[in-house]
């Protein structure tokens with residue numbers, strides 16, 4: 014780490030300025046201690062790991078992809094379903110081997126499980142540090158503390174922390190797309206969901222720091238940013254000087270105006286906050302991608318009420334209709350939970366029918382997993398038998414596969430603007446890219462085009478997961 018003093022006496026922090034996106038193996042940019050970070054859960058957690066990497070780099074740690082090299086192992090954890098937590102606990106036991114081989118190795122549990130289980134982890138032999146999502150600035154100090162044989166814990170949840178001054182170190186870099194967190198926490202209190210307990214209250218990040226990050230990324234060659242939050246549409250930031258309030262629609266516009274060549278995506282949208290202004294802003298700017306992830310969770314109004322989603326089936330479908338009306342070529346995707354407390358067979362069928370009506374291009378699908386402390390756990394009975402949950406889920410998945418296949422087949426013959434993201438997994442002779450609707454398209458390479466370029470591709474064929482095409486001149 015090198016700091017330089019400018020003529021005017023101010024520090025120029027070489028590690029912060031200019032090269033937020035260093036290569037992992039680029040030893041010049043960092044100290045010789047190594048941190049290995051393993052991430053689970055949502056995109057926000059992955060973005061948090063990039064913030065953690067930036068904080069640790071200030072303390073002389075470079076990120077490594079090789080666990081055998083590590084002086085420090087961080088696991089950034091997820092509590093959303095019981096299975097996610099079980100997987101992690103098993104993974105922790107595997108770290109014992111590394112600790113045996115390297116007596117100085119420290120292991121830290123970060124993220125949502127750290128927040129949920131707190132001191133419980135300190136009883137675990139493998140774990141030296143337990144640090145919640147709002148306490149990452151204290152990591153260097155806690156690591157130091159742990160080196161003296163202490164256990165370090167900080168699970169304080171903040172009402173203000175947004176890490177807005179920290180430029181994330183891009184860990185999973187393809188050099189084309191990057192995440193920018195715009196809100197943290199969640200105020201919604203869906204009855205099934207643990208997130209409000211692990212991430213705390215919702216807060217919105219300074220709009221100018223978001224735009225500055227987008228400008229910086231564009232300058233580095235990035236061509237796509239995804240604005241992240243549990244509920245991006247409720248973004249609201251007040252400029253402390255002018256008192257001007259910046260809504261999500263306004264923020265979207267500000268980021269879209271960074272450069273027409275910078276694609277803007279966002280996730281996740283809570284249907285209750287998907288206001289017309291956002292839809293019109295999307296329609297107005299070509300570079301705001303024509304894709305909305307709008308999780309419905311259930312297609313039945315009684316179940317939605319029990320879930321505390323605050324909308325009905327009819328209200329949701331009206332929003333979907335409005336979106337298709339204003340942006341006819343948009344793709345909408347969703348999340349569904351099968352077998353929520355007291356869900357009947359007919360109510361499950363309502364979920365299947367809303368999927369068809371909304372015509373989702375894709376979905377993330379789960380069966381209900383009861384989470385401690387949530388309203389559902391406290392007040393409702395988790396009474397749908399596991400086999401029934403699993404059967405309902407498989408019906409949802411089967412239907413979504415059909416819908417995705419139809420959706421994709423419908424694109425055959427169309428020409429899309431595609432941002433090239435890299436080589437296709439199967440062949441070096443093919444590129445992989447995505448269209449505005451977030452669909453992956455595979456097509457043969459052509460001379461003169463590379464990663465980060467835009468090109469037009471005609472769709473020739475489709476599976477339920479991918480479009481196959483060729484460059485259209």
Ligand code: SAH
Pocket residue numbers: 093094205206207208242243244281282283308310348349350379380381382383384
């Ligand atoms: N903030 C986002 C989603 C966060 S969690 C939203 O409001 O849509 C991602 C998804 O996990 C949720 O949309 C939901 O479908 C699923 N999920 C959350 N809690 C769950 C639980 N207890 N059991 C099963 N799935 C759950």
Ligand code: SF4
Pocket residue numbers: 199200201202203206207208209243244283
């Ligand atoms: Fe959980 Fe609901 Fe918040 Fe999404 S909106 S994170 S599902 S409480």
Ligand code: F3S
Pocket residue numbers: 053054055056057058090091092093124125207208211212
């Ligand atoms: Fe999981 Fe926490 Fe994200 S519970 S889904 S990592 S906010």
